[in-house]
Each structure stands twice: as structure tokens, then as C-alpha cells.
Amino acid sequence: MNKTLLIIKREYISRVLKKSFLLVTLLTPLGIGLIIFLAGLFAAKGSQSSKKIVVKDESGILTPQSLEGKEIVYEFSSDKLDSLKKNYVKQGYDIMVHVPPYVDDTLATHQIAYYSKEKLSLLQIEQIEEKMEQAFKDYKLEHSTLDKIALKKLDIKIKLENAMLNEKDKDAVGDKSSKFSSAIASGLSYGMGFLMYIVIFVFGGMVMRSVMEEKINRIVEVMISSVKPFQLMLGKIVGVGLVGLTQLAIWMIIIPVIITITTMALGAPPSAGPEMNQTAETIQKLQQENPDVMQIFLKELAAINWALILPVFVVFFLGGYFIYSSLFAAVGSAVGDDIGDSQQLMMPLTIPVILAMVMIPSVFTNPNGPLAVFGSLFPLFSPIIMPARLPFEPPGWQIALSIVFLIAGVLFFTWLAGRIYRVGILMYGKKVTLKELGKWMFYKD
């Protein structure tokens, strides 16, 4: 059998058969399920624990009807202001609102005061303000000379929809996504970028530790008297990569199952991780405006060009993994017995990954802007940025060029890492600096 294949086989089997692999592979989905379950539980609880507000109304404008609402319970009190200030907590209220008399109805602002047991969030303050504002507006309208019907006629809401969504317009030219799809695209691109980030650090780190282990064990000299250092490095990277793919494949099956089960247990629609919150909010907003939103959601999901996104994502997934794990292997070879030494050498690897993560939001706001284009072409960024851009349908030539650069990047960085690796694995007892790593590249065999 080919020697590299033998190495791949050992690296793969020795990891997959480990107890820790089994545990992580099974516990992670369970953990995700648990987090979703708890989040759902808390969310449900959070909406139940509404605040009770007592209102001291001296304006005579507010009525129980005008303050009726789901989340906050308003009650009126006829107690004296001074005693209410002292006793509202004892009486079982969370907040007391004092509305002073509204004398001059030409005033554009009216100052009201609150006293609260606990610090109020900005959202809560805004909620109360909005409620009061609406009540005051209604009151003023009621007492104005304006014709209410005429006023209603002035009210209008504009809805901007993409014409390309309409069947009749199939001959027209343009983008076919609805405003809704932008939200889905953002969620998708963040998800893919984040996945790359995790893969780079988890599996890149695994490759690094494995290289260090061989060096510290001193088995490496026996190994490279049988195989070339590059074969050893490559076998390790591919072997660990296959472990990662195996794990992802298992997760892809288990996680949806667990999410479905948890969701069913909660009896509520699934809410994904925090990075999806924005999307979830947008969806909720849309849901209020449009009752059959679920249908649109599914339609939009189906409308995403999966045939392009998935294969391209896999290409960038593999490319990114190869580039970074080979660089991690180089770092591992240079580090001696002390994992602390690796920190300094890992810096040049963590910086581009984190930079790329930081760039993702600007990719959302301007998917075809100069930063997004640069990020998706430069091979140290592109494994994260290009997948993040994919849901926004970047021009085909950019995808092609990015893949060309990615392949060139893979070849260059594995070559570079191999140069460092072959020197590093035989170097003992010396603390290595970045400058020295640079020199190793030019060592003769």
C-alpha cells in the first residue's frame, strides 16, 4: 500500500476509535439540543414575567382601555403621590409612573416620571413611552376638530416587492430574491463562515497537537527514515480532515433530529443560535405583516441556488482546511515540548482568521463591495469570506478566480509549511522565533 495512504489510515482510525471522539460527536448535538431547550424555556418564561405598573394619572387623559396591552399590565391608583412613591413596591408593583397634568395642549413634549424597583432596560422604557404616546395621540385626536374619516384616508403604507417574483414578469431582467431572502442569506452566510472558523481552529489545532506529539515522543525520526516528511505531514492533514468530515456528517444527521425533537418538546418554532437572532427577528416581523410567511420562507429556501452554493462551499471548506492545517502543522513542528511556546507562533495564523470573521458583517451590508471582493480572493480570507458571500450570488468570474487563487494558495502554503516542517521536526531544545521559521524555508534538504 502507498505509504501516504497508510499514514492517513492510521491517523484516521486511531482518532475515530478514541473514546473522546465518540463522546464529542454524540455530546455536541445533545448539548446543542439542551441549549435550545433551555433557551426556549427561558424565552417562554421571560415573556410570562410581565411587569406590573401602577399609574398615577393627574392629566385625566389615560384610561384603562387606552393602556391595554399584552406584555405590561397597567393599573391606576388614586393614592397620594407621596405615599405611592414610597409604597408602590409593597403594593406589588414593579414600576410606578407619574403623569403630571397636561395643561397646554400645544406642547409637543410632555415629561412624565417613573420610579422602578429594578433598573429598566431601554426596550422597556421605549415600550412604556410608545404606549403613553399612543394614548395621548388618540386623546388629542378625539378632542380635535379634524374629521376622523378624512384622517384615516390620509393613512397609507407602501410595500415594495420585487417584480421578478411575479410569474408574469419572467421575461424581465434582474435579481429574483425577495427582501425576505436577504435575511435568509445573511443567516446562511454567517453560519457557513462560522463553521469554517470552528473547523480551522478545532481541526487545525488537532493537526498541530498531533505533530507536536510525534516530535515530543521522538517517533518522528523513525517515521521519516521510512517516509518523506511531506508525506507524513500530508497524511496527517488528510487523516485528521477525514475525521472532521466524518464528525460533520454524523452531526448533519443527528443535529436536525435533535432540534426537531427539542422543538416538539417545547411546542414552539425553533430558534437557532445567537448569530441567527437577527434573522429570526426579521422573520418574526415579516410574519406579522404576512401570515403565510412559512410558505414564503420555504419557497425562498428552495430558491437559494444550492446547486452552486454547496459544491463551492465544499471546495472552500477543503481549501481552507488544507491551508490552515498545514500552517498549523508547521507551527507544531517548530514548537518544542512546551505548548506555551506555540502562542507566539500561532499569532500569524489567528490574525487572518479573526480578521476574516470581522469582515463578515461588511459583506452583508455590501456583498459586492471592494472589501468583500478582496476578502473573497485572498486565499487566507477566502475560505471564510467567499462562503459568506455565496448566498448573495456574487459574479461567476469572481467565484472562479477565487477558486483559482484558493488552489494556488493551497499549493503554496502546504509547500511552505512542508519546508518549515521538515526542519522543525528534527530541531530540539531551542526556542524558535518567527524569524527563524522564515529562515528554515530556505534551508537545503
Add this chain to the structure above:
Amino acid sequence: MNILSIKNVLKVYQHYTALDHANFEVRKGSIFGLLGPNGAGKTTLIRIITGITRADEGEILLDGTPLNNHHPNEIGYMPEERGLYKKMKVADQLMYLAQLKGMSNEDAKKSIRFWFERLGMEEWWNKKIEELSKGMQQKVQFVATVAHNPKLLILDEPFTGLDPLNADLLKEEIYKLNQQGVSILFSTHRMEQVEEICDDIVLINKGRILINDSVASVRNQFKQNQFVLHTDKAASVWSLPAGFEEVEIEGNSRTFRVSPGHHSNELLSHLIQQGIGIQSFHEILPGLNEIFIKLVTQENHPTHNQNTNNHE
């Protein structure tokens, strides 16, 4: 026929020359000693032979052909710093290493079984390396070195860290393999081992070869014509004739040096004439250790003495 020919090998690192045009041959079927102090270039040379690094200049022939990609399979190499995958089972590990040396699955299994029986390791088959004692691990390491039936065995300081029992066992196995025709190159800075085991040696210092010869002939070359004589009378009763130089007297024994142009027989007949009984008479041959120290200190401080042989 030579199993290994080192021809004019040069290896230069950033700041020093590790091997300075080294030349020597290792006869097929011999046990060859590569001697030198730490940092002499032994490990560099071994790494070049095993294909771990490449020479800058020169050529290395293994069994008559220049080193190629297939040659690592014919060499068994035990580095000075030994190591195994600690979490791997003994058999898996040995199978893996043997297959990396180009053996088929079945051949590897057969060979490992054979060695397990020979060294009494059968029960370790399914144990993890980390569960074994140091001495046991050394045995596993040895099997890893020989399981693929190499033509040439390269052992770098094989006896360091071994207890006397295991060291003897290893020595025995080395002899056995040698009798089966395996050539053995072994590198050390400890002379007594070489004297005992090796047929030929190379003494290397600072990347240069100082001596390249058989053990017997090296000792002959460096003999100083010194003899020890035991007589039945105290040594002080008789005196040395002309041409013999006193070195040391102690009780009934006398150490002396024979000057050039004279022969030890002259002294013997002289004593017989005087009626002094001779109990023993033998030549003092210098140990390799002395030669080694002498040559290396000379090489490192060349101003001290320039007149000794400098074999290149």
C-alpha cells in the same frame, strides 16, 4: 563487496561543516563502528544514509547502487532518541512501521510473530505502549527496527539507557543477525563496546575522518612497543640492557619500552643468561579509548603534537 560506500560526502549547515568530504566503506556482513565524540557528525552521516537529509556533495552507495527511494526499506534504523506512539497497541504499531517499510500485511504479521516468539513478547500483542516498562519498550523498539528484514542495520548509541540484562540481549541479537548476513553499522562514543563487537571502525571528529581501519590494525598502529614482564625475583635485582627504556617498576613486574632497532628477544635471552625465571611476558596494546582520546584532543588542539599518524 561493500554494503555501504560513503564517497566524498560533504554536508554544510549554516554555521559549521558537519561532514567534511567523508570517505569510507562498510564491508557486507561486517559489524562496523562509527566512533566519535558528541557533535562529530555521526548523526548527520546516519541521517544522510537513512534518507532523512541529503548530502550537499558526494555520493552514497547502498549495496552498490546510489541511494534511491526504495533504499529506506532495506535499512533498519534505531535512532539515539527512541520513541513510539504511546497510545498505540504494540502489534498495531509494529505492523504500521513494518508496512511503512514496504512490507505486505501478511509478511509483516509473520515477521512480527517470529520476533515476539524469539524475544518472549507474545503476551504484549494487544498491550498499549504506555502500559509497558521502559525495558519492554526498548524491545519493541528493536523489533520495529528489524521486523522488515533490513540488509543494513543502523543503531545509534543502541546501549544507552539499557540495563545490563537488556544490553546483553541486544548484543546477542545483533550477533545473531550478523551471522545471518545482516550488515551492522553502529554509532557510539563509548569505546569499550566497539572494541568488543566491531570488526572495522571509523573514527570521526568535527566532520573529518581520522581513522578508518580494522580494530586489530588500529590497535597495532597505535602500539607504543611497551611490554610487561613478570619474573620470579624482584624487578629491582636486575637491570635493563641497552636499547630498553624503563617505564615502571612494581614488585616482580617491570614495564618497559623497546627502542627502535631492538627486539624484545634480546631482553629475554639476557634474563635467561642471568638465571632469572620469566613468569609472564606480554605486549601492552593501547585501548581504543586511549587512541580515541589522544586523537581527538590532538585534533581539537593541533598545536600540541603534530607527529602522530593522521589517517584520512
